[in-house]
Amino acid sequence: MTSKGYNKTDTYAITHETDVDYDLQTSLIVSDQNGQPLAPVAQRLVSADGSYATYGDPEPGLPVKHHLDEVSDCIQFLDEQGFAKPLVHLIDREGDSVGHIRRWEAADSHWLVRVKDNPNVDYQGKPMACKAVAQELAFSKTRQVSYHGQTYWQWVAETDVTLTRPAKPSQKKGKKPAVPGIPVAARLVVSRVLSDEGDVLAEWLLLTNVKDVDASTLALWYYWRWQIECFFKLVKSAGHHLESWQQESALAIAKRLLVASMACVTVWAIAADKSKEAAELRLFLIKLSGRQMRHKKEFTNPALLSGLWVFLSMLEIMQARQDFSRQLKWGPSDFSSEK
Template sequence: MTMTLFEQHQLPCILESRLSKRYQTLIMEHMTVNSSNAPGVKSLRHHTQSWASTQATWRFYHNEDVTFPMLSGPMLGLARSGVKESQSRYVLMAHDWCHINFAKHHSKLDKTKMSHALDVGYELQASLLVDANTGAPIAPAGLNLLTSNGIYQCRSQELQPKQSHLDSLFDSIHWQEQLHLDKPLVHVVDREADSAKDLRRLGSVHWLTRTKKGSTFRHEGQFKTAEIISRTISPDLKGVISLRGKEGYLFVGETTVELHRKSEKLASAAPTCRFVMSLVTDDEGKELARWYLLSNVLDVDATEIATWYCHRWNIESWFKLLKSDGHQLEKWQQTTAESILKRLITASVATTLIFKLYSDSSDEANEFKGFLVKLSGSFN
């Protein structure tokens, strides 16, 4: 008897049998999309059955018995197994935001204005697990979609009230910590989390963020900007790294600062954290990137902290995969944010299975890779 997709990967799914079968078909279809057909995904059926398949997909995404948590079960199952298989002592949870522009989609009535009047659609906040040793993506472990009416979350079926970026992020972080994955998490956020007050809220949760050069901290008894603090550090060459697909030379140095802004009055002593200056140059010494990093992870080398931050770019690549290089997200024809998020969860499971397939060199995996290439229409 042929095993189903979920059985092959030992993934949990509490959808009733008929809906589970449809869900697995949709996941397979999202593993074969390309730029010309992504808005409607490539049906695995004969072309004469395509319309019936489209109708079945519409019914699935509008079925009240298909909830966000139910759809997220296989995604979180992949996250759990991926973390368990990782050889890293820590696993990174990269967080970021992405604007999904649907300005030309007049049927979507729950769009929200984002950066300007023409930038309307939905805002996606996503969390991607990344292997701390290799930088390889493991699986998404959190999806929030901001609309004009509120926030849809993969972990709850109910529409949530709007929140600030950091409040929404920290709610996600605390939920992810309660997943009790096999290894401790380090939550990696860009400069969005450059707030001493908010970082103190995280308590014992492990975090890594980038700070602005003008942000102040208490260092050696005085308040100084990050830029001035960095001048007291002599970074050492640590080796060659990959940054957004390009190689560069990594220089790293560190000191300790207190999470206390000059403008703040605190009733008690502020916690300390690591201040890591990271510099990347090309082979001619031209500066490619300079980061002032903060982290409360104490038992790893500063070079590892800097390398972890470099791994954060994986979530940007994942957004690119969703929007342009594979799934063509901004062309999707679903008319509500609820349906869009359901399809996003479906696509997330598909991309995670591709991640696993890419790293698997077994004969069975290579055979399936060839099948997907033929199915995509890339080659005759």
Template sequence: MTLFEQHQLPCILESRLSKRYQTLIMEHMTVNSSNAPGVKSLRHHTQSWASTQATWRFYHNEDVTFPMLSGPMLGLARSGVKESQSRYVLMAYDWCHINFAKHHSKLDKTKMSHALDVGYELQASLLVDANTGAPIAPAGLNLLTSNGIYQCRSQELQPKQSHLDSLFDSIHWQEQLHLDKPLVHVVDREADSAKDLRRLGSVHWLTRTKKGSTFRHEGQFKTAEIISRTISPDLKGVISLRGKEGYLFVGETTVELHRKSEKLASAAPTCRFVMSLVTDDEGKELARWYLLSNVLDVDATEIATWYCHRWNIESWFKLLKSDGHQLEKWQQTTAESILKRLITASVATTLIFKLYSDSLDEANEFKGFLVKLSGRLTKRTKPVTQPSLLAGLWVFLQMCEVLDTYTMDEINAMRQIASSFFAQSV
């Protein structure tokens, strides 16, 4: 049974394209070095140049569209949500700059924060298990260019939008996916707008607000920082935050989504205001969050824990960039090709996260085997990491390809050649 059959990876491409796409996904199950940004060849040990040409033809095929490439990714999202034991599923959002300042062949780059920060801006939506915090699969990828926005759900280039307008479009589209469980859309301070939060209506959301943002509390307009002083947070237990453990304190109250500068014709809706504090063993503050949410049927501690889980989208970005696929070194010359390859890499990373979260004995044994193959040094406290699984899986796939391509007699003959070569050099 192949990796695709094992995870019931759906393929909606034409039959003449599906095998190439499956090969491309497997070729992205590897950790690239910064000086090897191209696609590594796997199938039948073809030369890297031939594999690169085949990849170029695939991405420039007019039948290969964003929605078609996204089919397996959304299929993994649906199956992952169905397998989740949590009542809700989190949809975490974040933006990531992809710097291509030194890539002069890319003519559709856009200026992001400053003159040297030039490239594309990626807005990603990642499904996260509400109980464990484990990433399930991406459910949306948008790429901002100088010409407009490319979206994984549409082949047409979309006009530029503000972050919030793009975010709300993504939320409304993902609500119509009709996944097996209700979504809670988790956003950082980007969504700190009372007016825009009211636009979401009955959609479940969770966001962090700035300490200086004002809300109506107990009949008066107060800042989030002042509101938090009226709350006495209780110790709820130990929580993992960015790889470190800390003590979680949580308290809550109710506020109205009404800013002091606004004049409303009717009463503003209310929402929960959750103050979350994380400290170390010595009482030093590690994090303090002022959270807003309209999810009413869970404990405030769960709300705080959900926001901690949002940070796992950073691990996904890291696997795409510095610790995995070296995204900022890719040589494709257009944002359209970059997004197509990004969708392909996202399917590969989704399968890696799925394997990483699998706690069955057989999976644990396989993960230990892959870490050995990877040659990576890992901490005793964390013997398995996603980059080590990526690196080890690539070696294993190459081993399988060798066994499928060569007979044992041919392998033993080459082994004799290698042995004689090393014997001469000693």
């Protein structure tokens, strides 16, 4: 546990250039101690008809906001919920928007954003691109991590920077003027995964306003963030097959997503748990799923999800049977006969 203690929310969006109908935004809360999932805490589905979320009122017929404006509304909502520990909002490179960072800073939110290589920050009194600042830093060897199935060392460096550049609103509907704003003091944390030969296999440039957590831990938090891809894989292609759903309204899809999301987080937690009880539960669910595993493969998340569905269906049937027998005042023996 860190000195202050944090929960972390990770905001993702299923968006790409081929998207046509829907935009899904989900915030998951994960542990700052081991990166394991706790729960989906907010969700918003946006369609051409409007926005449907687990917070606020439905907004059918209203113009859809810019995506980061939606994210910012979600961050504000979560910060107002009074969690026992402060939240740190982890956002991918889409969050590299100085205008929105200023909004989060003004609201006293804790944020950790992966930034792009080129945007300038003020470093030692002069403007420099984040990538160039990273080249000036001294790195420390921190821990071994898994990268593409292999084990490598993670190296971390940090320095203080200031964001002074003006915000540049979206240009999709015509060019808009740059918007100046107050300076934002931040920490630039650079995380690298190096091969044994010293080659840079991966690099993440991270900006944050979290002050009382060491840079190594912040780099680990962002490393854990990538594990959340298994959640969206289960939702989209390897479990619930979201993109094949046949609901005709955004509201119907939003309601179904709430149930599917909780199931995916439950499976993710079962898969990540290292306890003996969790191992026994995984074996039980795999047997229920009827799936065959590859040699030396204990389980897969899609198989666990399939087994969980069978298990919950069995529980529902058993509960219905119990309720039915109680209603008719029958005992279990009344449902069987001997010949």
